[in-house]
Amino acid sequence: MSKYLLNKFLFTVDRDPELVERYREEPRATVEWWEAEYANRILGCHTGESSTWLRFDDTEREALATHDYPKLFELGAHPFLTLTLFIAVFERDYAEPLGFQLEYARRLSHHSLPYPDIAT
Amino acid sequence: MAEVVAVIASTHHPFYYRASTSTGEDRPPFADEWVRKVEAFRETLTRARPDVLVMVGSDHFHQLWLDNMPQFLVGKAPFYDANFSNEEREFGLPRMLFKGQEDLSAHLLRGGLDLGFDLAFSNELRIDHSITCPIITRRPQNDLPIVPVYTNIFAPPLPRPQRFVQLGKAIRELVESWPDDRRVAVIGTGHLSLELGGPRQFGPHGPDPEFDRKAVEWISTGDIEGCLSEVTLDSLWNPGNATHGFMDFMLMMGVAGEGRKADYVDTYDLFHTMEAYFTWYPNGGGRS
Known part of the structure; x- marks a missing residue:
C-alpha cells in the first residue's frame, strides 16, 4: 500500500487546473494515464531520472478512479490533499455555500477516533 | 541590536479576504x-x-512536498512570490510579492544552526496563506520586508510540541542579537481545534x-508549562485532525x-474554527 503515491496523485492533480478538469470528467482514464506517465516522476528531477518502482495497488487505483473520497480517507491519504482536490472537483455542483463540504463530512460520519494513520 | 517590538500570534482563516x-448578497452576515x-x-x-517582520507559518503542501520534507525551514531570498493557484481557486486570494530581509534570514540560519536547530533553508520560496493571511489582515499595505519561517505541522513524523517552544525561544534570542537597530515584529499563525477532510x-x-x-487560556496567560503538560503529538488528534x-x-x-501574559487578546467564534488574536509587547512600548 502506498499512501505516498495516493498523496502524490492528489498533490500533482490539484495544482494543475487542466488535470483537475480531466480528473473530474474522466477519472478512470486520468488515473490510468497518471499512473503510466506521471507516478514515477521525481518532481525536482528531469524525466530521464524518474523512479522505477511506484504503482498503485488495485484498491487505491479503484478509489481514485471512482472519486471515492471516503475510501481515500480510510486508506490514510492525507485528508487536506483529498479535501482540497475534491472541493475543486465537486463544489461547483452544490447550490448552497459549503454544501459539498458538509456532504463530505456526512459521508465520513461513521468514522470515530482514532482516524486512519496518515503517516507516510 | 535589534528590538522585538511586538509578538503577534493568530489563526489564519483563509476565508477572511x-x-x-x-x-x-455575497457578503456573509459575520463579515x-x-x-x-x-x-x-x-x-x-x-x-x-515595526521595520521588519519575521513570519512564522506552515506550507500546506504547496511548495514543500513529501519527497524532501523539512521540519523547520527559513527562507533566505530577496523576494518571495506568494499564494498558489489552488488558494486563488478556493479562497479567492490574490497573488502577492514580498521583499525579503536577507541579512536577518542569514542571521537566523547561522545562529539557529549554532544553537542546535538543523534548519533547512530556501533561496526560492513561494509562500502560502499561512503567511499571506496575516499580512492581509495586519499589514495590508505590505510595505515591510519579511523573513519567512516554516514549520511542519502537517506531514508526520512531526517535531514534538516542546521543540516548537524551544525554537520560539531561539528566534526571540536570535532576533535580539541581530546587529541592527531595526524594530522587528514576530508574527506567527496556527490553528485552534480544526478538522480538515x-x-x-x-x-x-x-x-x-x-x-x-483551554488553548486561549494557555496562550493569553503564557502558561507554557501547563500547555506542555497536556499537549502531545498524540493528544492533538483529539480536538480535530488538523489541530x-x-x-x-x-x-x-x-x-x-x-x-508572559498577552497584552491583547480577542477571539471570534466562527463556523469551522475559532479565530484567536494575541499580541505581546516585550518591552511595553506598544501598550497604550
Missing part, C-alpha cells in the same frame, strides 16, 4: 464584526511601528470548543516567553 471584500475585530487587531501591530469539518463552531477555551497547527501557537508562546 473573500468575506471582507464581498458586497451585497462586518470580523472586519471590526481584525482592524482592531491590526492596530496592535501598527502601534509597535474529516467528519467533523465545517461545523457551526470549531470541532472542540473545550480545547479552544497540530496549534504547535505554531506554542512556538509563539516561546517567542513571547514563559509566564
Whole structure:
C-alpha cells in the first residue's frame, strides 16, 4: 500500500487546473494515464531520472478512479490533499455555500477516533 | 541590536479576504464584526511601528512536498512570490510579492544552526496563506520586508510540541542579537481545534470548543508549562485532525516567553474554527 503515491496523485492533480478538469470528467482514464506517465516522476528531477518502482495497488487505483473520497480517507491519504482536490472537483455542483463540504463530512460520519494513520 | 517590538500570534482563516471584500448578497452576515475585530487587531501591530517582520507559518503542501520534507525551514531570498493557484481557486486570494530581509534570514540560519536547530533553508520560496493571511489582515499595505519561517505541522513524523517552544525561544534570542537597530515584529499563525477532510469539518463552531477555551487560556496567560503538560503529538488528534497547527501557537508562546501574559487578546467564534488574536509587547512600548 502506498499512501505516498495516493498523496502524490492528489498533490500533482490539484495544482494543475487542466488535470483537475480531466480528473473530474474522466477519472478512470486520468488515473490510468497518471499512473503510466506521471507516478514515477521525481518532481525536482528531469524525466530521464524518474523512479522505477511506484504503482498503485488495485484498491487505491479503484478509489481514485471512482472519486471515492471516503475510501481515500480510510486508506490514510492525507485528508487536506483529498479535501482540497475534491472541493475543486465537486463544489461547483452544490447550490448552497459549503454544501459539498458538509456532504463530505456526512459521508465520513461513521468514522470515530482514532482516524486512519496518515503517516507516510 | 535589534528590538522585538511586538509578538503577534493568530489563526489564519483563509476565508477572511473573500468575506471582507464581498458586497451585497455575497457578503456573509459575520463579515462586518470580523472586519471590526481584525482592524482592531491590526492596530496592535501598527502601534509597535515595526521595520521588519519575521513570519512564522506552515506550507500546506504547496511548495514543500513529501519527497524532501523539512521540519523547520527559513527562507533566505530577496523576494518571495506568494499564494498558489489552488488558494486563488478556493479562497479567492490574490497573488502577492514580498521583499525579503536577507541579512536577518542569514542571521537566523547561522545562529539557529549554532544553537542546535538543523534548519533547512530556501533561496526560492513561494509562500502560502499561512503567511499571506496575516499580512492581509495586519499589514495590508505590505510595505515591510519579511523573513519567512516554516514549520511542519502537517506531514508526520512531526517535531514534538516542546521543540516548537524551544525554537520560539531561539528566534526571540536570535532576533535580539541581530546587529541592527531595526524594530522587528514576530508574527506567527496556527490553528485552534480544526478538522480538515474529516467528519467533523465545517461545523457551526470549531470541532472542540473545550480545547479552544483551554488553548486561549494557555496562550493569553503564557502558561507554557501547563500547555506542555497536556499537549502531545498524540493528544492533538483529539480536538480535530488538523489541530497540530496549534504547535505554531506554542512556538509563539516561546517567542513571547514563559509566564508572559498577552497584552491583547480577542477571539471570534466562527463556523469551522475559532479565530484567536494575541499580541505581546516585550518591552511595553506598544501598550497604550
